Amino acid sequence: MPALATWVGKTMPWRRERAVRSESLRNPAILAIGGLAVLGGALLYFVFESSLQQRSRDQAIQYTEQVIGDLRALQTRVTDSETGQRGYLLTGDARYLAPYDAAPTAIDGLLRRLRSAFSGQFGDSVELVRLDQVGRLIASKLDDLNRSVVLQRSGNATDALALVRSNTGLFIMGSLRDAIAAMVAEETDRLSARLDARRRQQNFAITVSALGGAFAILLMLAAGVLAVLFMRANRNMQAALQSAHDAAVSADRAKSQFLATASHDLRQPLHAMNLFISALRRRVSGEEATKLVANMASAAESMQMMFNSLLDVSKLHAGVVVPAMADFPVEEVFVRLRNAFSAPAAAKGIALDIAPATCLVHSDPVLLESILRNLISNAVRYTRQGRVDVVCRERNDLVGIEVRDTGPGIPADQIERAFEEFQRLDTSNAAERGLGLGLAIVRRLARLLDLPIELQSDVGVGTIFSVHLPRVATVAPEAADISDDMPSLAGRRLLLVDDDPLVRTALAREIADWGAKITVVGSAEAALWALGSAPPEVAIVDRDLGKGANGIELVATLRARFGDMMPAIIVTGATDPQALDELRRSGTPWMTKPLDAAVLRSRIAALLVRAPAMQPTD
DSSP states (O other): OHHHHHHHHHHHHHHHHHHHHHHHHHHHHHHHHHHHHHHHHHHHHHHHHHHHHHHHHHHHHHHHHHHHHHHHHHHHHHHHHHHHHHHHHHHOOGGGGHHHHHHHHHHHHHHHHHHHHHTSTTOOHHHHHHHHHHHHHHHHHHHHHHHHHHHHHTTOHHHHHHHHHSSHHHHHHHHHHHHHHHHHHHHHHHHHHHHHHHHHHHHHHHHHHHHHHTTHHHHHHHHHHHHHHHHHHHHHHHHHHHHHHHHHHHHHHHHHHHHHHHHHHHHHHHHHHHHHHHHHHTTOOSHHHHHHHHHHHHHHHHHHHHHHHHHHHHHHHHTOOOOOOEEEEHHHHHHHHHHHHHHHHHHHTOEEEEOOOOOEEEEOHHHHHHHHHHHHHHHHHHOOSSEEEEEEEEETTEEEEEEEEOSOOOOGGGHHHHTSTTOOSOOSOGGGOOOSOHHHHHHHHHHHHTOOEEEEEETTTEEEEEEEEEBOSOOOHHHHOOOOOOOOOTTOEEEEEOSOHHHHHHHHHHHHHTTOEEEEESSHHHHHHHHTTOOOSEEEEESBOSTTOBHHHHHHHHHHHHOTTOOEEEEEOOOSHHHHHHHHHHTSOEEESSOOHHHHHHHHHHHHHHSOOOOOOO
16 A cells, blocks of 8 residues: 555656646647637638629629720710711711711610619719710710701701801710710729729738748648639739730720721811812802801811821821931921911911021921921910910020910919820810810920920910920031922823822812813722823822722832832821831822812922923833
C-alpha cells in the first residue's frame, strides 16, 4: 500500500499536468474551430454575395449598353427620316421616303423598349421624364417633316421648301440631340461608377484572401479554394473591365463614323443646291427676288459652314490631317479672310477690320486659315453690335495674330467648356447658332501645329483670341508673289465627270456661265468616248463614279492618253482615312464637297496659268 500510494503520488502530478494542458488547449481549439467555421461561413457568404453583385453589375452594364444603343438608334432614325424628306423635296423621287415611312413604327418600338427599361430594376422616374421629353421632341420633328411632305405631295413644293428653310426643324433637331446626348452621358457616368465598385470589390477580395492565408495549415485548403475562386473572379472582372474599355473605344469610333457618314450623305444635295443658288443669283432681277435668293444663299452658307465643321472634326478624329509647314506672309491668309467675311459682317451691321499685315510666319497656311476662319466666324456670329478686329503684331521671334470682338464674352467658369465639341454657350439667338464645333476645331488644330492659344474675355465687353506663330525674316519670292488677276475661262475646254445627275447639271450650268466650253458626262467610259483625241484643258472628275469606278484611275488614264501634265481636279464627298490617303498619294489637286463656286473657279484658273496649253493629238 505504501508503494502504491507512493506510485500514485508520483503519477498524479503528470496526470494533473496533462489534464491542465488539455484544458488549456481545449479553449484555443474551440476558438480555432469556431474561427474556422466563422471564417468559412463568412467566406462562403462573401463568395455568394460577390456572385450576386457581379451578376447584378453585369445586368446593369447590359442595361446601359442597351439604353445607349436604343438612344442612338432613335437619333439615327430621326436623322434618316429627315434625310429622306430632304431628298424627296429636292428631287420629287418618292423612293427617298422609305426611311421617313419606316421611322414612326421603328421609333415607337424603340420608345416602348426604353420606357420598359427605365421602368425596370435599373431605371428611375427622372429617366422616364427625360424619355417623355425626347418622345415629344421626336413627335414634333416627325410632325414638322410630315407637314412638308404633305405639302410636296399636294403640289405645293414652294410652301414645302419654305417650311424646310425655317429654323423650327433645326431647333427641334438640336434640342433632340442635346437631350439624347445628356441621357447618354448620364448612363456613361453610371457605368463608370459601377466599374469603380467592381474595382473596390476586387481590392476587398484580395484583402480577404491575404487574411485567410494567415491561418496556416488549418486554413490552407480553404485559402487554396478561395484563391481559385478569387482568381476566377479577378479574371471575370478584368474581362468586364476590358469589355467596358472596348465599348468606350467603340462608342468614340461610332461617333466619328456618324460625323463622317452624316456629312457625306448630305453633301451631294447641299453641293448641288449651292451651285443652283449661284446660277440663280445671276439670273434673277428685282428687289424681292434678289432678296429671296440672298436669303437662300445665306441659309445654304450656314449649312455649308456646319458641314465643313463636321468634316474638319471627322478628319481630326481620323488622324488624317498632316501639316504642310512653309514660310509665308500672313497677308496671303488675310486677303482670303477679308473676301470671306466682309459681306456677312456688313449684312449684320458689324464693322470688320482685318488690318493689312507685313508679318512673315512659319506654319501650315491652310490649317492656320482654318483656325482664323473659325475664330472670326464665331466673332461675327455672336457679336450683335460693335466691331470685330483682326491684327498681326510682331513680338521678338513670335508673331501674334489677335481676333477681337465686342460680343457677349465668355464667363470664366465656361471657358474650358467652350472648347469642347458640340458646346454652345450662347443659345439665345437660334438663327445665329452653329454646331458648337468651332473652338473645338481651333484647339485641336492649334495642338497639331504646336501653336499657343490665349483667351481673354470680359462678360458684356468682348473677347480676344491670340494665336502665336514663329516669325521668319524673309520669304522666298516665288512663295510671296501673289497675283490677284484671274484669267478668263471664256472658250476654255473643260471636262466634267460626275455620276450624280443633280450635281452634274448644277455644276455644268455654273461652269457654262463662266463662258467655258464644257463636256459633261456621267461615267469614265463616256468621258473617254466623248473626248476622242481632243484633250481637255482641265478635267473636273468626281472620285466616286458609281459601280466601282474611281475618278483617280480615270485621271491616270487621261494623262496616259494626253500627257502627264494634263491639269485635273478631283472632287470628293468622302472623309474616311483610306479615301483621303488615296487622294494625297494621287498627287492630283482635290476639293471636298460642297464646293464653293468661286474657289473652284480660282483653282481652275490657277491650273490654266501653270499648265501648258493642251492641244488635240493626232
